[in-house]
Amino acid sequence: MKQQQKIVWSGADERKRQSKPFDGEKVYDACIIGGGVIGCAIARELSRWQLSLGLLEMRSDVSEGTSKANSAIIHAGYDAKPGSEKARTNVAGNQLFEPLCRELHVPFRRNTSLVVAFSSDGLAGLRELKSRGEINGVDGLSILSQAELRRREPAIGPSAAGALLAETGGICSPYELTIALAAHAVLNGLDLQLNCKVGQIRHDGRWFHLQTSRGPVRCQVLINAAGVYADTIHNQLSRQPIEITPRRGEYWLLDKSVSDAFSATIFQLPTAMGKGILVSPTVDGTMLLGPTAEDIDDKDDVRTTAQRLDEILRVAAKTWPDLPRGQFITSFAGLRAHARQNDFILGEVADCPGLINAAGIESPGLTAAPAIGIELARLAARRLNAPRRSQWQPAWQPPQPFRLMETEQRARAVRDNPAWGRIICRCEQVTEAEIRAAINRPVGAATVDGIKRRTRAGMGRCQASFCTPRVLAILSEELGVSRLELTKFGNGSRILTGRIGETVRSHEPPAADAAAVGLEVSHD
Numbered sequence: 001m002k003q004q005q006k007i008v009w010s011g012a013d014e015r016k017r018q019s020k021p022f023d024g025e026k027v028y029d030a031c032i033i034g035g036g037v038i039g040c041a042i043a044r045e046l047s048r049w050q051l052s053l054g055l056l057e058m059r060s061d062v063s064e065g066t067s068k069a070n071s072a073i074i075h076a077g078y079d080a081k082p083g084s085e086k087a088r089t090n091v092a093g094n095q096l097f098e099p100l101c102r103e104l105h106v107p108f109r110r111n112t113s114l115v116v117a118f119s120s121d122g123l124a125g126l127r128e129l130k131s132r133g134e135i136n137g138v139d140g141l142s143i144l145s146q147a148e149l150r151r152r153e154p155a156i157g158p159s160a161a162g163a164l165l166a167e168t169g170g171i172c173s174p175y176e177l178t179i180a181l182a183a184h185a186v187l188n189g190l191d192l193q194l195n196c197k198v199g200q201i202r203h204d205g206r207w208f209h210l211q212t213s214r215g216p217v218r219c220q221v222l223i224n225a226a227g228v229y230a231d232t233i234h235n236q237l238s239r240q241p242i243e244i245t246p247r248r249g250e251y252w253l254l255d256k257s258v259s260d261a262f263s264a265t266i267f268q269l270p271t272a273m274g275k276g277i278l279v280s281p282t283v284d285g286t287m288l289l290g291p292t293a294e295d296i297d298d299k300d301d302v303r304t305t306a307q308r309l310d311e312i313l314r315v316a317a318k319t320w321p322d323l324p325r326g327q328f329i330t331s332f333a334g335l336r337a338h339a340r341q342n343d344f345i346l347g348e349v350a351d352c353p354g355l356i357n358a359a360g361i362e363s364p365g366l367t368a369a370p371a372i373g374i375e376l377a378r379l380a381a382r383r384l385n386a387p388r389r390s391q392w393q394p395a396w397q398p399p400q401p402f403r404l405m406e407t408e409q410r411a412r413a414v415r416d417n418p419a420w421g422r423i424i425c426r427c428e429q430v431t432e433a434e435i436r437a438a439i440n441r442p443v444g445a446a447t448v449d450g451i452k453r454r455t456r457a458g459m460g461r462c463q464a465s466f467c468t469p470r471v472l473a474i475l476s477e478e479l480g481v482s483r484l485e486l487t488k489f490g491n492g493s494r495i496l497t498g499r500i501g502e503t504v505r506s507h508e509p510p511a512a513d514a515a516a517v518g519l520e521v522s523h524d
């Protein structure tokens with residue numbers, strides 16, 4: 001049996017490394033731009049080969065782009081146009097998902113999906129989707145009558161006339177998956193560089209020369225997995241430009257108290273803009289409504305809007321007439337990287353040898369990620385003529401969450417380490433021990449959102465109002481930095497802006513803290 005590598009990970013050392021400029025030029029055989037699910041899936045697969053491998057991510061953590069904000073559905077594959085890259089990689093990715101999540105210790109559930117027709121006119125659309133799915137190679141598709149549908153999902157709206165059942169549909173945690181992919185790659189030699197924005201790129205025929213916010217990088221194979229920014233990377237190196245439009249999708253999230261309303265993911269019939277508004281359970285027991293679809297100009301604009309959130313409620317009411325409006329806990333938005341050709345752009349660029357694109361990866365990109373990872377890693381390794389590694393470290397296994405432990409296990413954990421007995425997030429029952437472990441692990445958390453996505457602290461009913469000061473105190477202690485320096489998600493998103501005492505005494509806040517005066521709450 002393979003043994004877990006005995007390495008002590010220090011969040012403090014890692015934070016220092018990730019916040020300073022490189023010592024000199026970084027040289028890699030292969031380098032990936034983008035730490036979303038696609039870049040991390042490629043990195044994990046590429047770490048099976050003997051080569052030097054870098055991944056450059058401009059944000060302070062992996063999974064800070066689209067991979068943190070989507071529907072989290074592992075699509076069956078009936079929706080994509082037959083013969084497209086989307087169809088091919090969706091079906092292949094769906095089959096790879098279950099073993100991958102098991103290997104990476106990431107939650108996944110094959111909860112099935114249903115596409116519901118809300119009038120008898122829609123039944124023809126269901127049959128069309130079913131035959132498209134069969135052409136794409138999707139197993140387990142069948143049409144349910146109104147009665148069968150209602151038996152499975154009693155909360156469904158009264159106008160539901162029938163549904164397409166996809167038995168291979170599933171749900172997962174997209175950010176936990178992305179973090180786990182990155183961590184597994186790091187354990188196998190990936191040099192992950194965060195806070196590292198790629199600017200200008202030049203190709204001299206053999207090497208790619210990258211200017212980044214942390215210093216120069218050189219590599220022989222460059223993999224473009226930059227999400228909505230993939231066009232700005234590609235268009236610097238190719239005379240055949242591509243265009244990526246951010247297509248924003250907004251969501252509502254409902255509390256765990258309504259988790260048993262539906263067991264399958266419920267879609268309405270798809271439209272030209274996407275798969276429409278769904279109602280779906282999540283692997284964490286909450287319920288998701290959305291997304292909308294709106295083309296926008298700003299590649300960073302993940303605001304939600306009253307108009308679109310209302311639209312979700314209006315449309316979702318057809319699926320779920322008894323939608324409990326008092327149970328919303330938050331709303332959020334993500335950006336689809338929509339390519340003009342309406343398909344994934346995968347593979348080596350014809351007029352720039354060595355540049356490999358994973359561009360235009362909108363939905364079903366999460367589902368397709370395991371298949372894209374394997375395919376593009378093989379392509380890069382072949383190009384570099386790299387041999388396979390003989391040894392590959394197994395994936396990192398985070399401690400079992402306290403909320404999922406049996407009473408006996410809890411008692412044992414607290415006996416061994418009293419930090420297991422100190423609850424930091426009351427809503428999600430996250431303990432101090434879990435938060436410290438989330439910081440000191442491969443690809444550990446250095447921000448409040450980083451803790452949230454690794455432990456669920458702050459994701460519950462109160463949305464972090466109780467635990468934020470406590471999480472800040474632990475981060476500050478483990479990382480060896482003042483609480484005033486800590487951020488929600490890097491990039492200047494400081495949570496505390498000054499100490500009330502000092503501010504009041506001096507009448508004039510110190511220059512660095514002059515913008516606003518925040519509240520610092522003591523841990524004790």
Ligand SMILES: Cc1cc2nc3c(=O)[nH]c(=O)nc-3n(C[C@H](O)[C@H](O)[C@H](O)COP(=O)(O)OP(=O)(O)OC[C@H]3O[C@@H](n4cnc5c(N)ncnc54)[C@H](O)[C@@H]3O)c2cc1C
Pocket residue numbers: 033034035036037038039056057058059062063064065066067068069070071072073074075196197198199225226227228229230247248249250291334335336337361362363364365366367368
């Ligand atoms: C509303 C919505 C719903 C969706 N629902 C589903 C679903 O249910 N199922 C499904 O299969 N798929 C779904 N998707 C699609 C899926 O989320 C995406 O396909 C997937 O997350 C894309 O991953 P990525 O790695 O390509 O992009 P990202 O996660 O955005 O990663 C790209 C990374 O590149 C970094 N980057 C960009 N430019 C630079 C630069 N110059 N230098 C350094 N780093 C850079 C970014 O910071 C970012 O972290 C949905 C998408 C949206 C928006």
